[in-house]
Amino acid sequence: MSLQDKVVVIMGASSGIGAATAKLLASKGAKVTIAARRMNRLEEIKQANPDSDILAVEADVTKAKEVQNVVDQTVAKFGRVDALYNNAGIMPVNNLDQIAQDEWQNMLDINVKGVLNGIAAALPVMKKQKSGHIITTSSVLGYEVLPGYAAYSGTKYAVRAIMEGLRQEEHQNNIKTTIIAPGSVKTELYKSVNNGAAHDGLEKVMQASGTQMTSLNPEEIAQAVAFVIDTPKNMAVNEMVIRPTGQEV
Numbered sequence: 001m002s003l004q005d006k007v008v009v010i011m012g013a014s015s016g017i018g019a020a021t022a023k024l025l026a027s028k029g030a031k032v033t034i035a036a037r038r039m040n041r042l043e044e045i046k047q048a049n050p051d052s053d054i055l056a057v058e059a060d061v062t063k064a065k066e067v068q069n070v071v072d073q074t075v076a077k078f079g080r081v082d083a084l085y086n087n088a089g090i091m092p093v094n095n096l097d098q099i100a101q102d103e104w105q106n107m108l109d110i111n112v113k114g115v116l117n118g119i120a121a122a123l124p125v126m127k128k129q130k131s132g133h134i135i136t137t138s139s140v141l142g143y144e145v146l147p148g149y150a151a152y153s154g155t156k157y158a159v160r161a162i163m164e165g166l167r168q169e170e171h172q173n174n175i176k177t178t179i180i181a182p183g184s185v186k187t188e189l190y191k192s193v194n195n196g197a198a199h200d201g202l203e204k205v206m207q208a209s210g211t212q213m214t215s216l217n218p219e220e221i222a223q224a225v226a227f228v229i230d231t232p233k234n235m236a237v238n239e240m241v242i243r244p245t246g247q248e249v
Contacts, residue, residue: 004029012088014041016187020218026052061114071121083133111155176236183243213246
């Protein structure tokens with residue numbers, strides 16, 4: 001198997017896992033569409049990989065028309081979509097008694113509706129092709145619940161249900177599904193935490209040296225994404241939980 005010339009759409013590609021995945025896939029010869037709200041970040045990725053076939057499209061995953069435009073532009077340029085990676089997400093942290101209604105809505109819009117918007121845009125193309133692969137970033141907290149993370153975990157449990165339903169509905173169309181569920185990864189996700197104490201604590205962990213056994217790098221998750229995309233046609237890795245060796249939860 002080879003990633004050469006595979007067409008992959010990555011939502012939430014401007015930093016962290018999405019950016020690392022885009023760079024890795026492009027280096028292996030894939031044709032990559034990168035999408036996010038921060039177009040300047042996408043252009044930086046494209047300029048840093050001048051020999052790769054990268055299409056950058058500005059998009060907010062909460063807006064169905066913008067996500068559809070990403071897929072439409074990809075098909076117009078590359079002719080198909082082999083894989084869609086729903087990677088956009090946020091992680092506000094608050095106990096439920098804080099009644100953080102705006103945070104809850106924002107998480108639902110990005111972490112859940114954003115995934116559904118991606119599926120809605122890519123699925124008709126893949127069904128027409130009779131092949132495709134939809135991948136979504138979940139979390140270890142889509143399997144476990146911790147104080148302060150109940151609402152976030154709820155969105156990630158929802159993603160697991162959506163992806164399993166998609167698998168059951170579309171397996172006969174040769175459409176694969178994969179959940180990538182990382183543990184602690186050194187990304188900008190902590191910046192979406194509005195709770196001051198939680199934000200500062202996560203920032204210290206992300207920026208600390210000597211944390212190789214308790215935090216993963218985005219590039220390590222990108223390797224897992226590349227692996228599942230590169231599996232044979234008759235093989236689907238439906239769920240992959242990836243923890244740093246030293247992580248307890």
